[in-house]
Amino acid sequence: MMTLLFTMDLMLVLEKFLLIGAVISFALVVAMYTTYAERKIAAWMQDRRGPNRAGPFGLLQPVADGVKLFFKEEIIPLASNRFLFVLGPALAMITAMLTSAVIPWGEYIEILGRKISLQIADVNIGILYVFGVVSMGVYGIMIGGWASNNKFSLLAAVRGASQIISYELAMGLSLISLLMMTGSLSLKTIVEQQMNGSWNIIYQPLGFLIFIICVFAECNRTPFDLPEAENELNFGYHQEYSSMKLGLYLFSEYVNMFISSAVMATLFFGGYDIPFVDETALTASLGANLTALFCFLALFAKVLFFLFVFIWVRWTIPRFRYDQLMDLGWKKLIPLALANMIITAVVMLLIKN
């Protein structure tokens, strides 16, 4: 891969830059409208109207929120560590974005006879890369919480970090059984296998259940949003933050939700595979570009479904107590993931012989 990196031509660099720009701006727009969806769905569940003043159906509400955050006064506490205080939200946002690099958003498109892959980087350690970035995500919370020089922020940061580390274990273990079946770490290969066979959710329902619970914990979403438990910790690790630095923290949560929905769709629900449609035949009849568009729409529909699940759960299930959270992670999910791993291994061996 490295030798390829050094000999690649200028067009490839340009193409990748455009793709990265497109993916990131798309992720940001989706995250923006997820905040709107969250408020609308919450309102619907609680029999309210939700935001409906800015624009038709309140559609401009996220824009108004963003503008408000940008124009608020920016306060850096005197006793804080200035550099780390600014670094915290930046890290949170960067790590939220980085994962998008290995997700295949579609097969390829053709522009002027060039085949352009719709994946930023097809590294052969795709899933491990996702894990690496996720484990870096802790630093945004920890550094921000500590640099604020506030006891509540620090407590929330420690909570967040220990929660993320604990659930990372179960997440990794639940994926091992999936990887034993696919035999590859590359997300593109995993999607291609699902396009030719059936979706992984059929073989790994338990693995998916553990994975989605862990994803909720990693994203600090209810029922695992203990780092921002208002009634215990005031406002959580971003208590001292104001203006767009607070905005970045809040926003990175939604970007995280979007990206992890895409990862879940890719790993378990066939990625950009359109159900019951043969993509090669579609490419032959419609051309590569239209097929890529439809594939992308299929992936996007799956992502939207998961985003809805995120919001649905948030407004349905109350928050765990901290010891319950640790109990669930260490004493229930990890043994369950290990059992799933052993069952998968035994069944695979039985089928092979």
Place this chain on the structure above:
Amino acid sequence: MPLSEILFWFLTALALFSALMVVFSDNPIHSVLWLIMVFFAISGHYILMNAQFLAIVNLIVYAGAIMVLFLFVIMLMNMNTDAEPQKSQWMRIAAALSGGALMLVLVAALKDNVGAVSRTSGEGSIGLIRNLGKVLFTDYVLPFEISSVLFLSAMVGAVVLGKREKNTKPVNN
């Protein structure tokens, strides 16, 4: 100079500079953050040697898990320059001497093995997950399993140490 060589020297300089900053920073939190930079630089070296698996595992395990625990402890201890205990002059000289001796041993051990480590970039495939897994589970399966038992015993030891004895009540203070 080819790009890989530029990257090599950049990463080397970054690793050495960050390692020095780990030692010279006044604030222990900054030290930990510089140490994370060192791990990133070393992972960059692994990628240059086409060992992507090693690179990312280095990041996940060291930068992502162990350093977070370090950061944890240091943040909760709330160390600052006032709280730092003043060591006597003799202590410092002894520390410098023993540190120097350790460096001497390391240099002596590594001096003859330069050929084994220096590789041209982008070559070699032992660091890829397929090859590494095969080697670990065939040639080195016994040392691999023994080291995992060692980790298990360390874990059990930590749990035993951390467990409250049965008859003692929690102290309220």
